[in-house]
Amino acid sequence: MTIRTAADVEAGLAALVALDPRLEPLAVRLSPLPLRLAEPGFAGLAHIIVSQMVSRASAEAIWRRILQAAGGLPSAETYLSIDPEAAAGLGLSRAKAETLLNAARAVVSGDLDLEAVAKLDADAAVGQLTALKGIGLWTAEVYLMFCGGHPDVFPAGDVALRAAVGDALGHAVRPEIREVATIAEAWTPWRSVAARLFWAHYASRTGREAAPAAE
Numbered sequence: 001m002t003i004r005t006a007a008d009v010e011a012g013l014a015a016l017v018a019l020d021p022r023l024e025p026l027a028v029r030l031s032p033l034p035l036r037l038a039e040p041g042f043a044g045l046a047h048i049i050v051s052q053m054v055s056r057a058s059a060e061a062i063w064r065r066i067l068q069a070a071g072g073l074p075s076a077e078t079y080l081s082i083d084p085e086a087a088a089g090l091g092l093s094r095a096k097a098e099t100l101l102n103a104a105r106a107v108v109s110g111d112l113d114l115e116a117v118a119k120l121d122a123d124a125a126v127g128q129l130t131a132l133k134g135i136g137l138w139t140a141e142v143y144l145m146f147c148g149g150h151p152d153v154f155p156a157g158d159v160a161l162r163a164a165v166g167d168a169l170g171h172a173v174r175p176e177i178r179e180v181a182t183i184a185e186a187w188t189p190w191r192s193v194a195a196r197l198f199w200a201h202y203a204s205r206t207g208r209e210a211a212p213a214a215e
Contacts, residue, residue, distance in 0.1 A: 002149035003192060006035045012151060012193035020186055023197065026168060030200040033193070036146050040118035042107050043073040044147035048139055049099055050092070062091045076107035099134025106132055118148030125150075145192050154191035156181035164198035167205060 003009060010032060017024045038044040050066065051059050069086050070078040079100065087097070106112035112132060117125050122144055129140035141155040155161060156177045165183060166174045175183070187194040 001151055003035075003151050004037065004149050006032060008149075008151075009033050009035055009193055009196060012190045013197065016187055016190045016193050016197070019190070022169070023194070026197055026201055030197060030204060033196045033200055036196070037149060038147050040115045040143075040147040042076040042079065042104060042114060045103060045114060045139075045143050046074055046079065046100055048142050048146070049096055049103075049135075052096070052139070058091065065090045076104040079104045080108060095134060099132075102133050103135070114143075114147075118144065118150075122150055122153055145195065150192055152189045152191045154181065154184040154187070154195050156184060158195075160202040161195060161198050164202035164205070168198065168201055 001008070003012065013027050013031060013033060017027050038047070046066070047063060050063050066074055066079075069082045069090065072078075090097070092100070103112065107114060112128070117128050120128070122141075125144055125148065126137065126140045129135050129143060130137060138155050138157045141153045142158075144150040145153045145155070162177065162180050163174050165171075165180050169183070184191050184194060
């Protein structure tokens with residue numbers, strides 16, 4: 001199954017609560033959970049890469065500049081067509097600019113098919129995505145969740161997820177990545193819904209929308 005609609009998220013949430021009754025109070029309080037789904041492809045991956053900024057406001061400003069420079073949602077082709085001087089003024093770090101160029105070139109050359117990757121099983125998809133320089137595990141997992149609709153991905157490296165899991169499950173300190181990944185195994189095959197639930201919990205506790213962010 002893939003997650004494509006809000007109804008899919010709600011069905012997954014019901015199944016998740018049956019798997020782990022500890023999550024029922026969160027589910028009752030926070031449902032309905034946001035879908036947050038984009039079409040698979042270069043634009044979706046690019047947005048995820050850009051979102052990995054210290055400041056969310058900075059990320060949103062850079063994304064607006066990319067939209068303007070590309071004449072709308074960027075395809076790999078339109079991104080590569082951006083004038084180098086304009087590209088230098090987008091505000092991207094050197095590493096992120098290089099990652100976006102690498103991804104766009106791989107798509108245009110046919111070495112990377114982001115639509116096809118999104119349909120692979122999670123392990124195979126992560127392997128293909130992380131083979132591209134600049135794309136790490138967190139980026140690959142978030143792409144599979146929010147562009148591929150994978151139901152069983154949990155980006156344990158996400159700062160807000162770790163904080164939310166620790167808070168909800170009574171940890172004195174924010175658990176480490178490996179510990180959160182182990183905890184999340186109990187939520188298989190609905191770990192992507194669990195991630196949405198804990199992001200919603202983080203937002204409710206902090207008053208800030210919990211956009212995915214790697215540490």
